[in-house]
Amino acid sequence: MTGEFEIIAKYFAPLAAGAPGAEGLSNDGACFTPGAGLSVAVTVDAMVAGVHFLPGDPPETLGRKLLRVNLSDLAAMGARPRGYLLVTAFPKDIEEDWIAAFADGLALDQAEFGVDLLGGDTVSTPGPLTLSLTAFGEVAPGRALSRSGARVGDEIFVSGAIGDGVLGLKALRGELTHLSEPDRAALAERYRLPAPRVSLGRALSERGLATAALDVSDGLVADMGHICDASGLAAELHAPAVPLSVAGARALEADGSLLPGLLTGGDDYELLFTLAPDKAGAIEALAQDLGLHLTRIGRMSAGQGVRVLDGAGEEIALPSKGWAHF
Amino acid sequence: MTGEFEIIAKYFAPLAAGAPGAEGLSNDGACFTPGAGLSVAVTVDAMVAGVHFLPGDPPETLGRKLLRVNLSDLAAMGARPRGYLLVTAFPKDIEEDWIAAFADGLALDQAEFGVDLLGGDTVSTPGPLTLSLTAFGEVAPGRALSRSGARVGDEIFVSGAIGDGVLGLKALRGELTHLSEPDRAALAERYRLPAPRVSLGRALSERGLATAALDVSDGLVADMGHICDASGLAAELHAPAVPLSVAGARALEADGSLLPGLLTGGDDYELLFTLAPDKAGAIEALAQDLGLHLTRIGRMSAGQGVRVLDGAGEEIALPSKGWAHF
Numbered sequence: 001m002t003g004e005f006e007i008i009a010k011y012f013a014p015l016a017a018g019a020p021g022a023e024g025l026s027n028d029g030a031c032f033t034p035g036a037g038l039s040v041a042v043t044v045d046a047m048v049a050g051v052h053f054l055p056g057d058p059p060e061t062l063g064r065k066l067l068r069v070n071l072s073d074l075a076a077m078g079a080r081p082r083g084y085l086l087v088t089a090f091p092k093d094i095e096e097d098w099i100a101a102f103a104d105g106l107a108l109d110q111a112e113f114g115v116d117l118l119g120g121d122t123v124s125t126p127g128p129l130t131l132s133l134t135a136f137g138e139v140a141p142g143r144a145l146s147r148s149g150a151r152v153g154d155e156i157f158v159s160g161a162i163g164d165g166v167l168g169l170k171a172l173r174g175e176l177t178h179l180s181e182p183d184r185a186a187l188a189e190r191y192r193l194p195a196p197r198v199s200l201g202r203a204l205s206e207r208g209l210a211t212a213a214l215d216v217s218d219g220l221v222a223d224m225g226h227i228c229d230a231s232g233l234a235a236e237l238h239a240p241a242v243p244l245s246v247a248g249a250r251a252l253e254a255d256g257s258l259l260p261g262l263l264t265g266g267d268d269y270e271l272l273f274t275l276a277p278d279k280a281g282a283i284e285a286l287a288q289d290l291g292l293h294l295t296r297i298g299r300m301s302a303g304q305g306v307r308v309l310d311g312a313g314e315e316i317a318l319p320s321k322g323w324a325h326f
Numbered sequence: 327m328t329g330e331f332e333i334i335a336k337y338f339a340p341l342a343a344g345a346p347g348a349e350g351l352s353n354d355g356a357c358f359t360p361g362a363g364l365s366v367a368v369t370v371d372a373m374v375a376g377v378h379f380l381p382g383d384p385p386e387t388l389g390r391k392l393l394r395v396n397l398s399d400l401a402a403m404g405a406r407p408r409g410y411l412l413v414t415a416f417p418k419d420i421e422e423d424w425i426a427a428f429a430d431g432l433a434l435d436q437a438e439f440g441v442d443l444l445g446g447d448t449v450s451t452p453g454p455l456t457l458s459l460t461a462f463g464e465v466a467p468g469r470a471l472s473r474s475g476a477r478v479g480d481e482i483f484v485s486g487a488i489g490d491g492v493l494g495l496k497a498l499r500g501e502l503t504h505l506s507e508p509d510r511a512a513l514a515e516r517y518r519l520p521a522p523r524v525s526l527g528r529a530l531s532e533r534g535l536a537t538a539a540l541d542v543s544d545g546l547v548a549d550m551g552h553i554c555d556a557s558g559l560a561a562e563l564h565a566p567a568v569p570l571s572v573a574g575a576r577a578l579e580a581d582g583s584l585l586p587g588l589l590t591g592g593d594d595y596e597l598l599f600t601l602a603p604d605k606a607g608a609i610e611a612l613a614q615d616l617g618l619h620l621t622r623i624g625r626m627s628a629g630q631g632v633r634v635l636d637g638a639g640e641e642i643a644l645p646s647k648g649w650a651h652f
Contacts, residue, residue, distance in 0.1 A: 021365070023472055026556045028402040028540055029369030029461075031470045039347070040366055042444060043355030044411045044460060048451045076354040085370045087413075087458045118368060125374045127453015132413045134370060134460040135355075144357045146349055214354050230352045 004122050007096075011103040012086070012117060019083055019116035030118035032082055038138040041079035045069050049128035054172065059102040061192040063131070064109045069217070070135035071113055071196035072269040076215040078145040078205025079137030081113055081198060086120035087132040094129070113198065143205045145273070147230035150212040154274040156235060156298040157283060159197050161245035162220050164190035166265025167258070178254045183247035190245070194269035199290055201271060209282055213273035219266040221318060224298075224306045227274065234303035239263065240311045243295040260318050263308060274300055330448050333422075337429040338412070338443060345409055345442035356444035358409055364464040367405035371395050375454035380498065385428040387518040389457070390435045395543070396461035397439055397522035398595040402541040404471040404531025405463030407439055407524060412446035413458040420455070439524065469531045471599070473556035476538035480600040482561060482624040483609060485523050487571035488546050490516035492591025493584070504580045509573035516571070520595035525616055527597060535608055539599035545592040547644060550624075550632045553600065560629035565589065566637045569621040586644050589634060600626055 008025055016022035021031035034040055047066050049055050067084065074081050086106075090099070110116060115135070168191025170176050171184040179187075197215070204210040212231055216223045220242065224235050239259065244252060252258050275283065280296070287294040308316045334351055342348035347357035360366055373392050375381050393410060400407050412432075416425070436442060441461070494517025496502050497510040505513075523541070530536040538557055542549045546568065550561050565585065570578060578584050601609065606622070613620040634642045 021470075023474065023556075026474065026552070027472050028399040029367050029405075031365045031367050031403070031405075031465065031467075033365040033467050034360060037362075039357045039359040040462070041355050041357050042411060042460070042462065044413055044445065044447050044458075046413045046415060046447045046449050046458065048415055048449055048453070050452055051450055073354040077357070079355075079357075085368060085460060087370055087372045089372060089374055089456060119370065121370050121372045121458070123372050123374055124377055125453060125456065126376055127374070127451060127456070130415060130451065130453070130456050132370075132372065132447070132458040134368070134411060136366070136368065139357065141357075141359050144347075146353050148349065148352065226352070230349075 007099060008122055011099050012120065015103060015106055015110060015117035019118050022116065022118045025119060032118065032136065034138045037141065039141045039144065041074055041077045041137040041139050041144060042134065043070055043073035044132060044134040045073065046130065046132040048130050059098045060105040063102045063106040064193055066131050066133045067106060067109050068194050068196045069269065070133050071198055072194065072215040074135055074137040075196050075198045075201030076145060076213055076271060077139060078143060078201045079139040080202055081115045082136045082138055083116050083118040084136065085118055085134040089123050089125040089130040091129055092124055139205060145201065145205055145210055145213040147212050147214050147227050150227055150231035150233055150274040150300045152233060152300055152302050153277060154211055154300040155277055155280060155296050156237065156274050156300065157294050158216070158243065158270050158272045158297050159200055159292055159294055160195065160270045161243050161248055162216065162268050162270060163248045163262030163265060164245050165194065165267030166261055167248055167251055168192070169267065176251060179247065179251055183250055186247045191267060194267070196269055197271045200292060203286055203290065204273060207282065209275050209279050210273040211275055213271055216268040216270050216272050217266055219264040220268065220272065221264050221306050221308060223272055227272070228304060228306060234301045235298055235306045236301060237298035237306060237308045239308050239316055241295060241297045243293055264318055333425060334448055337425050338446065341429060341432055341436060341443035345444050348442065348444045351445060358444065358462065360464045363467065365467045365470065367400055367403045367463040367465050367470060368460065369396055369399035370458060370460040371399065372456065372458040374456050385424045386431040389428045389432040390519055392457050392459045393432060393435050394520050394522045395595065396459050397524055398520065398541040400461055400463040401522050401524045401527030402471060402539055402597060403465060404469060404527045405465040406528055407441045407461060407463045409442050409444040409462050411444055411460040415449050415451040415456040417455055418450055465531060471527065471531055471536055471539040473538050473540050473553050476553055476557035476559055476600040476626045478559060478626055478628050479603060480537055480626040481603055481606060481622050482563065482600050482626065483620050484542070484569065484596050484598045484623050485526055485618055485620055486521065486596045487569050487574055488542065488594050488596060489574045489588030489591060490571050491520065491593030492587055493574055493577055494518070495593065502577060505573065505577055509576055512573045517593060520593070522595055523597045526618060529612055529616065530599060533608065535601050535605050536599040537601055539597055542594040542596045542598050543592055545590040546594065546598065547590050547632050547634060549598055553598070554630060554632060560627045561624055561632045562627060563624040563632060563634045565634050565642055567621060567623045569619055590644055
């Protein structure tokens, strides 16, 4: 195995080439200067082999997913991404080819999202491959979106499509055999490479549209519950309104029992946000600007907790409200 | 075991109480606003049970050490600490008492160093306990200390005492039985709770004294090598000048074979820095201001590599130049 410093020089330093403040990863840390008067938004997410990803997942997409998950958190705050730090805890028997492919994937997403590696730590572990990524962004002071500002009567919107993450995981596990191969591939791609809604988050912040926002990572219902808890309110979601992808809709049509899993499965990385009812027109304009579906799926009310209603207005019983580690 | 969200609410949210931008850890990330016109310094370090610490190490000091190691990196850049993010990957069987003691330790150091928890991620792992901490600071643009600015003829200084980290680890492993119990306890304390030289780093940056700097984590000789590599120069270190603590000096006096280990062992978290010879007077004044020993241990020269000389001017052969993960 190549040494720690050689790995950094060969595979990670090139990812920092665009960030002068990273000094080629030769320093104790890195510096960057936010735009004048801007606040810094920070977030971190970790992924453990066997917990957050399948041990055989391709290295080309693994780093990209971790980066995107963090960019999704920045999007949920309305922040513009600036850079990131990466911690890799590698088992001693990791292959150099694996690291090369992992870094190649990150390079693709750095170009796509306009961020650079600023630094990190490369260590060994006797346990499973463990990755941790800290992302930095910038946002106007006081304009960061949060979970706590929803008001009674606010409309609840979600971007894109819900459920592809959990369906993609099923497809990769060999389930969903009633779907066509292209549908399963499309869902797997969405699981491996979620699309962080960076432009949407920035627009919601800059245009002052959202009263509360987060990204759907734990599951639509659980994350809706986070907004309710933080805002001291209740929410009612209309299951038939929840937007699905073409492949997701076909999966549900063929097997209606998938519905609870779609609503609670998580790994969607869409933005879930609330806004005053008189802002609905502005949301339509924003959806057109971004070329992104923004769908009204419910309403905030006094009380607590999340109720999910079917087409007849009956509450749907959900076996689980989302993913928890313990 | 208490759930993920309960752990965060019960043990980690109180650590974020002093940081308004953390919103009680209820958000996707956190915000902070650097002082007007300042750059942001970022650094991250990870610790894996069985690799970076002893599995039985007390939780009270473990989090503090991880925080201090990162504050030491900020010190090496001359940055003022502002806050941190914490990733905890806990084995499923971790005891709640362990987490409580871990958080109590962090609270002590937050008060000592004036930083707050801003956010993080709490996940489970089938492997060893793994911790990762990202620290943020602020520094005047262009004034961050780096490893690359040393010049031929610069004096080499180091703060505090070298070798206590590796001796402390030996003491905790039951070695160094020729030392008194108080000496072994003092060394163990230094291993478990290094003193990040935050005030020194800031002063070196603000007063424009150092041409290059880093903190001694890989080992004095290996870290001197990092400055040499980054600056394109060579260094000559005088082993008899390397400052030792009282306990460290007694250990070496009783067993001269410890010397190579002291020079290469790492985990010191002292600042190693270079400066123009005409700045020696300013360093004396700074040492007095800070109440901290600052000791001249060598000189930069043209060439490459680090030579360590004994009292007779002969080069000391060193079996290893520092810690590497792979």
